[in-house]
Amino acid sequence: MTEFQAPKGVPEYFPPRSAAFLAVREALAYPAEHAGYGYIELPVFEDTALFVRGVGESTDVVSKEMYTFLDRGERSLSLRPEGTAGVMRSIVENRLDKGVLPVKLWYAGPFFRAERPQHGRYRQLQQVGLEAVGGDDPALDAEVIALADEGFKRLGLRQYRLDLTSLGCAQCRPAYRHVLTAFLDTCDLDDATRQRATVNPLRVLDDKRDEVQRQLGDAPLMVDHLCSSCQEHYDAVRGFLSDAGVEWVEAPRLVRGLDYYTRTTFEFTHELLGAQSGIGGGGRYDGLMASVGGSDLSGIGFGLGTDRTLLACEAEGLDVGAGARVDVFIVPIGEAPRHEAVRLLTRLRQAGVRADMAYGGRGVKGSMKAADRSGAPTVVIIGEDEVASRTAQVKNMIDGTQVAVALDSLLDEVQHRAPQEGTS
Ligand code: HAM
Numbered sequence: 262m263t264e265f266q267a268p269k270g271v272p273e274y275f276p277p278r279s280a281a282f283l284a285v286r287e288a289l290a291y292p293a294e295h296a297g298y299g300y301i302e303l304p305v306f307e308d309t310a311l312f313v314r315g316v317g318e319s320t321d322v323v324s325k326e327m328y329t330f331l332d333r334g335e336r337s338l339s340l341r342p343e344g345t346a347g348v349m350r351s352i353v354e355n356r357l358d359k360g361v362l363p364v365k366l367w368y369a370g371p372f373f374r375a376e377r378p379q380h381g382r383y384r385q386l387q388q389v390g391l392e393a394v395g396g397d398d399p400a401l402d403a404e405v406i407a408l409a410d411e412g413f414k415r416l417g418l419r420q421y422r423l424d425l426t427s428l429g430c431a432q433c434r435p436a437y438r439h440v441l442t443a444f445l446d447t448c449d450l451d452d453a454t455r456q457r458a459t460v461n462p463l464r465v466l467d468d469k470r471d472e473v474q475r476q477l478g479d480a481p482l483m484v485d486h487l488c489s490s491c492q493e494h495y496d497a498v499r500g501f502l503s504d505a506g507v508e509w510v511e512a513p514r515l516v517r518g519l520d521y522y523t524r525t526t527f528e529f530t531h532e533l534l535g536a537q538s539g540i541g542g543g544g545r546y547d548g549l550m551a552s553v554g555g556s557d558l559s560g561i562g563f564g565l566g567t568d569r570t571l572l573a574c575e576a577e578g579l580d581v582g583a584g585a586r587v588d589v590f591i592v593p594i595g596e597a598p599r600h601e602a603v604r605l606l607t608r609l610r611q612a613g614v615r616a617d618m619a620y621g622g623r624g625v626k627g628s629m630k631a632a633d634r635s636g637a638p639t640v641v642i643i644g645e646d647e648v649a650s651r652t653a654q655v656k657n658m659i660d661g662t663q664v665a666v667a668l669d670s671l672l673d674e675v676q677h678r679a680p681q682e683g684t685s
Contacts, residue, residue: 426484
């Protein structure tokens, strides 16, 4: 074992797999960028109270999984476990809600949860997320869900499902909670589960144990207790989702791990990922902004798991981000050719050609091996003879053919060689 290792439960992405990680992140962010969402770079740590109030004290995420510390001024800070509370804080603090509504923002980066690490469950997890704040139009709910779906589709994913439900609002949920609690009182539950039911009875619906599920067959469901405005909203969301060509499954028992959700709530799961199958989730949050000191604006958003989406792509055998890291690789043989190579490399890179060269003055064999490993479809070989004749040998690595090209027209030659499929 090496002297230092990355912290437990923290995945690292290095070549070649890091190219796939970047491709996944880009594909998940693309729909938001192209739908007019602006980028927001959030602090990685915030006032602990923001998450306690925003995400909810009773959630596992806040009560058990936060990385909390005191800074040198004895202020309690926490590494962000999620992005929505931070976006709300920033909108309020920077008065972004005083302009055109809805405020549409997207973000990407690491989040931190001290969970028990396992396949697909990390302590530093990566998300691409977005929030649309200051609008309760059901068409906006459909837009947000469609943008998540489009990200997964861009990657070519097929074996995933969208679960959808409505969690009601401050009017109808308390009444439903009452009905559900009365029902749970008639069930045979252990003390720990009873305790959970008093904190949030909806969580019991999500209990995976057979002996609990067996008793929940007739449990009352939120969707059967929606008030008329929540019912209207939910019907409209489904209508707009159909317009947007998104398919979903009704999931009346869907329970999310964060407390701020109201009305439309959703989760994407992938069927090949086993226990950690959630590749993304989100929903509407009516009271969140007011709870962190802002105006009473509703919003909706999602967080998509970049790590898990990559695992899903791999499970489906999708070759995302594959291909050569450069288009041209230069092999100098001798000292004068090394100078020629650096000049050529500079020109190629300035012209936007992805290029690399063999360093370390290795022999022809070692250099050609490096050229091969780079995956570049074009290799430029420069020896002393070539320097003298102001030419270079240009080798096509796909078919093995080689031609001499004048150094002055090399850039043209390289640019004319169409990039091979999968290399750009
Ligand atoms: P979340 O469901 O807690 O939602 O996380 C979103 C996604 O992040 C999950 O579906 C999963 O793919 C990924 N994820 C969460 N925890 C882990 C972990 N320990 N390891 C690997 N991946 C993980 C939120 O965070 C909300 N802020 C989403 C949202 C935005 N709702 C409204 N706006």
